[in-house]
Amino acid sequence: MSTVLAGVGLTKKYGSTTALAGVDVEVGTRDSLAIMGPSGSGKSTLLHTLAGIIRPDGGQVLLRGERIDDLGENRLSALRRKRFGFVFQSGQLLPELPAEENVALPLMLEGLPRAQAVERARRWFAPLGLDGLERRRPGQLSGGQAQRVAIARALAVAPDVVFADEPTGALDQATGTEVVRLLTSVTREQGAALVMVTHDAEVAAHCDRILQVRDGRITNYSQFTAS
Ligand SMILES: Nc1ncnc2c1ncn2[C@@H]1O[C@H](COP(=O)(O)OP(=O)(O)OP(=O)(O)O)[C@@H](O)[C@H]1O
16 A cells, blocks of 8 residues: 555644544555544544644654645645545535536636636536536535535545545435445545545445544554455
8 A cells, every 4th residue: 555644643632631642544545544433532633633734742644755744834724725635524515606616616726717627627527426416506406415516526636635524424324325435436536545534334334444543542443355
């Protein structure tokens, strides 16, 4: 496995609460990692630390071998925009923009002219089963369709890593399964790595590996060979 993103000896405290107590983790190209664990165990802190949103107190985050946790805020936010994609539980699409413009937005932020960005964005609709929904606004989409638009938006910039925080949390079981199946397969096809927090074991089972966190420590690392 060629490592894309690694966390080495990550620690984070909030006052007297230890959110991360020395975590080592890595993900590779076309690799997917699910982070599971009880409420308050440190899952979100770990995801946000790997994504350069939270700075660790100790340890390092390395993207393709280069340290990113000590970059200045401007460089770090530019890096997040270009090299990472994000899928949240819900509510991340801009309600006033059609789906295709929501997907095009990260490309426009990178300086691509609007027409080209929308043209590139449209290519994502068929692979994600969204054909014909390009001009719908988020309020005119089902929860599952909106999450698929969010996946397209996360992948539009061809990121190294996609981070997903409870991406199926607002969906029913069947829709959630369909969304996670697309998320894992499309991310893999694009050659990106996927890091996903979920409390749902069925959703986690779509990933190559599952990491269990408790009290800020990894307690179990399981690997699937047949995914
Ligand atoms: N900004 C913060 N300020 C203070 N304490 C925090 C902060 N963020 C997280 N914590 C604490 O750090 C610990 C880990 O929190 P974290 O959100 O990472 O857990 P989690 O496993 O994602 O939980 P959940 O499943 O409930 O979302 C918890 O005890 C939490 O209360």
